[in-house]
Amino acid sequence: MTVLDPARSGQFRTAAQHASRRVPIAQRDELASHVLDAMRGQHYESAAAVAVLDGDRLVGLVTIERLLAAQPTAPISLLMDANPPVVASSTVQEQAAWKAVHHNEPTLAVIDEGRFAGLVPATALLEVLLTEHNEDLVRLGGFLRSASPAQMTTVEPVLRRLWHRLPWLGVGLVGALLAAGIVGNFEADLAEHVLIAFFVPGVVYLADAIGTQTEALVIRGLSLGIGVRRIVGREIATGALLGLILGGVSLLLVGSIWRDWHVALAVALSLLAAASIATVIALVLPWGISKLGKDPAFGSGPLATVTQDLLTVMIYLITASALVV
Template sequence: MAAVDETLQDGELLRVAADHATARVPRAAPHDRAGDLRAGLAGLLVECADDIAVLKGDQLVGLLPIERLLAAPADTPVEAIMDPDPPTVPPGEAQERAAWEMVRRGESSLAVVGEDGRFVGLIPPHRMLAVLLAEHDEDLARIGGYLASTAGARIAAEEPVGRRLWHRLPWLLIGLIGAMLSAVIVGSFEEQLAQNVLLAFFVPAVVYMADAVGTQTEAVLIRGLSVGIHIRQVIRREILTGLIVGLLVGGAFVPFCLLGWGEADLAVAVGLALVASCSVATVVAMTLPMLFHRLGHDPAFGSGPLATVIQDLLSIVVYFAVAVPIAT
């Protein structure tokens, strides 16, 4: 097996659990004694000795952490101190999900086991640390919406100005188009704004709150998808959360507007618009990652400027659609 610094090939991190597993680990049988096993480890060349793989033939039956082995009396059988139900993943498991399983179970190593129960190897902690670091860099790059790979994220800090512009301008142009469309939408309500100019005061607040709610929903959904949580497990709770957040934000705004401007119609209009825009933003924030996921693309792209533009435009439309009939 390759060492951890060799897990990068052609600038991309290997993607499945088997790519990070090593068979060069200490092994024992369930009936072995702790003292004999400790003596046998002396002079043994292995890649990682955090855990001992306990096998019956080629079948994994448990993992023995090295600290338990060192503390056990010499005549203690391995099966008495091993973990008989260690975390395991199949060879084709995605590396990020494998890392999450190791963290969730609190183990030093993660066993890779075939469908027939055959022991493939252990994923050492230093390799999983490399995976988590690379996935973190990649997710940050993708959330930023300008790069699609971990290698690209690392290169971005050193690339020349021309390539920086090439990576960023397309996404910024999408934002510019969205800004132009928002100007057109606001301009179409010129007469209504002339009747009550206060309506224009609260456009930034409604847009910001919708963006904030949408960003939180996207983060929760994408994080869940990355560790294998099914969308159906979160969709109803996120929709309900978005509605409740909208009600709380809208309810908090009404007395503020009444105290500041003394117009009950305006306060109610903007409060209702906040409820509607936060709810719509939640739906949009779930729709884009779900769509990317179904199309086989990384759903983190849905957290970029495209989602922001759509949420901003819909927030403005919803705001004027709700507020104008009430406040003018």
């Protein structure tokens, strides 16, 4: 019986990265007692199974439990699993780990062009499964890089939660005051044409809704490694088309119901402009916040909302004043 020196492949995220050659090795004609005697005093990275070789070719695996329970004179060839889970060195680590689990084996043999390359220890298999599970949660949750910050923010104490959220909401409060100031500047126009005020909430809401949809797509894309450049053109075009469709529908509805086609046109044009601008803002802010190393899930929503609201209110009131007054 022999022990092979450690050797690790430089491949990233493959079975070879986790394979260890410092494991018990036996020949198929050795006896169980000889294998156990040879294992004593040796330091292995994993001793959950003995690799049975014929030259440099793997012919089977024997679990340590079966080896300890065997008769001393039992040959290894009768104890081994002649069809153990085997993967190529280039196999993706997640596929390799699941193959070991499905075969109910404590380890996994790695083969490099037919030659034995090592065994993946049980601890490495568990680490791979946990890592891949963590990454899946990241993708589902729309977080960047790691789920650890997301998990921490979920269970963090109240004061910490306030620290993460209040600064962004403080920006929103300032924006609300600015929006009130903008509306105040059009007080005379609103007093003369009250109908204009009826549609401020609707125009603001639709612009926010379009921006929120874009933000969700951008944050999800960032978590999956999809850059903003890959979606910016299609998303801006989508925002403009949404504004065009919503504007056209509002033009017909407002004009037909309230019989004021000037206000209807102001609402329609404002929706077209606000939807296009909201899409751009929703694209830029999450990208910028992530570039600063911050989680866009906290900041992009409040910051984008207040920016969109200010611009939307300004666009609508200026348009309405120009067309109606």
